[in-house]
Amino acid sequence: MNSLILTKFDGGKLEISSHALSQMLAYVQNTRCKPEAGGVLIGRYIASSFDIIIDEVTVPMKGDRMQRYRFQRARKRHQQVLDQTWLSSGGTSNYLGEWHTHPEDVPTPSNTDIKNWQRHLKYDTFNAENLFFIIIGIQNIQIWEGSKSNISITLIGELQHI
Numbered sequence: 783m784n785s786l787i788l789t790k791f792d793g794g795k796l797e798i799s800s801h802a803l804s805q806m807l808a809y810v811q812n813t814r815c816k817p818e819a820g821g822v823l824i825g826r827y828i829a830s831s832f833d834i835i836i837d838e839v840t841v842p843m844k845g846d847r848m849q850r851y852r853f854q855r856a857r858k859r860h861q862q863v864l865d866q867t868w869l870s871s872g873g874t875s876n877y878l879g880e881w882h883t884h885p886e887d888v889p890t891p892s893n894t895d896i897k898n899w900q901r902h903l904k905y906d907t908f909n910a911e912n913l914f915f916i917i918i919g920i921q922n923i924q925i926w927e928g929s930k931s932n933i934s935i936t937l938i939g940e941l942q943h944i
């Protein structure tokens with residue numbers, strides 16, 4: 783699969799690398815027994831532009847609570863991966879948002895998802911005005927951009943992945 787390129791509110795590009803896409807698509811809930819999966823988005827702000835690239839994601843780890851209709855990540859372990867990646871990249875790899883799967887063709891965020899995303903926008907530490915939220919459905923991948931200044935969340939892209 784090619785990388786996916788979207789346009790953000792500020793006109794800059796958001797690129798999701800083919801590596802990150804294939805990491806997430808490995809967890810598509812395409813059989814009845816597969817639980818929800820998820821993790822955090824890791825990537826770079828491209829110098830002297832508004833462009834952002836998501837290079838990789840964290841995938842389910844020990845301690846995550848994975849159920850058919852619910853995914854809760856183990857905060858500490860995903861944070862450790864973020865910290866390590868940030869250090870080994872010399873401070874260029876950053877936390878950019880969250881992803882998880884849904885057992886529906888075209889995913890829509892639940893009320894819990896919206897509340898969680900708003901909480902991330904309010905309380906997480908990140909170096910930009912926005913975070914991105916991805917839901918991997920059975921047919922579609924949907925991408926939302928969240929704004930820190932007014933805690934708004936808007937769909938900026940969707941793509942059929944099968």
Ligand SMILES: [Zn+2]
Pocket residue numbers: 882883884891892895917
């Ligand atoms: Zn959800």
